Amino acid sequence: MFEFIRSLLCPFEQIEKYVPERGNILDVGSGHGTFSFLLSKNSKRKVLGIDPSPKKILSAKKKIFPNLKFKKKYIHDLNGKKFDCITIIDVLYLLPENEKSSLLKKAKNLLKKGGYLILVINGRKDLISYKLLNLEETIMVKILKKTYSDNKKLYFRDNLFYKKLLKKLGFRILLQKELTSKLGYPPHILFLAKVT
Numbered sequence: 001m002f003e004f005i006r007s008l009l010c011p012f013e014q015i016e017k018y019v020p021e022r023g024n025i026l027d028v029g030s031g032h033g034t035f036s037f038l039l040s041k042n043s044k045r046k047v048l049g050i051d052p053s054p055k056k057i058l059s060a061k062k063k064i065f066p067n068l069k070f071k072k073k074y075i076h077d078l079n080g081k082k083f084d085c086i087t088i089i090d091v092l093y094l095l096p097e098n099e100k101s102s103l104l105k106k107a108k109n110l111l112k113k114g115g116y117l118i119l120v121i122n123g124r125k126d127l128i129s130y131k132l133l134n135l136e137e138t139i140m141v142k143i144l145k146k147t148y149s150d151n152k153k154l155y156f157r158d159n160l161f162y163k164k165l166l167k168k169l170g171f172r173i174l175l176q177k178e179l180t181s182k183l184g185y186p187p188h189i190l191f192l193a194k195v196t
């Protein structure tokens, strides 16, 4: 049920089109694994989904494909193996600025030369969008505790903030695009970036 609603709210199919058709893909904060599953379905990609929430990883592990794995890990737990593409979808609003920065820095280190970062954020800098998102996520994170968060706080930032941060960390932004989910809400912004 939750996954069905999530797939109406997040434009997974549109995001998938930007992910390379083959290679090692890391999905950071993979949640129930809906997007990782979509990436691995009928594809030559090898997908690893990681998430710090034991419950979400347990649920994700019910999705079985030979080219799909899930691990209960933070990005900082990963070392050695490099990826052709790293996806981060609707995760960074749960992290304060220093942690956003350190997660993206680590992603940069884990990317192969010429690898892609796909960062998707939700919300737009208009009053209604952030008010509604804050309300929804307060319910999910603080009241129902359905979304795992170390800090139990929300840190929504707009596209300008992320654009500056990606550039500061040495990413070259190839594309910034607003995407619309099946329900037409909430607005999502996709950044496709490469390590310079």
Ligand SMILES: C[S@@+](CC[C@H](N)C(=O)[O-])C[C@H]1O[C@@H](n2cnc3c(N)ncnc32)[C@H](O)[C@@H]1O
Pocket: 006, 010, 028, 029, 030, 031, 032, 033, 034, 035, 050, 051, 052, 053, 056, 074, 075, 088, 089, 090, 091, 094, 095, 147, 148, 149, 150
């Ligand atoms: C709104 S859900 C998005 C899940 C998935 N990316 C999707 O689009 O369906 C946010 C996810 O971020 C995870 N999360 C929380 N803190 C995290 C962190 N420090 N690093 C990675 N993921 C984190 C949560 O457990 C949750 O699964």
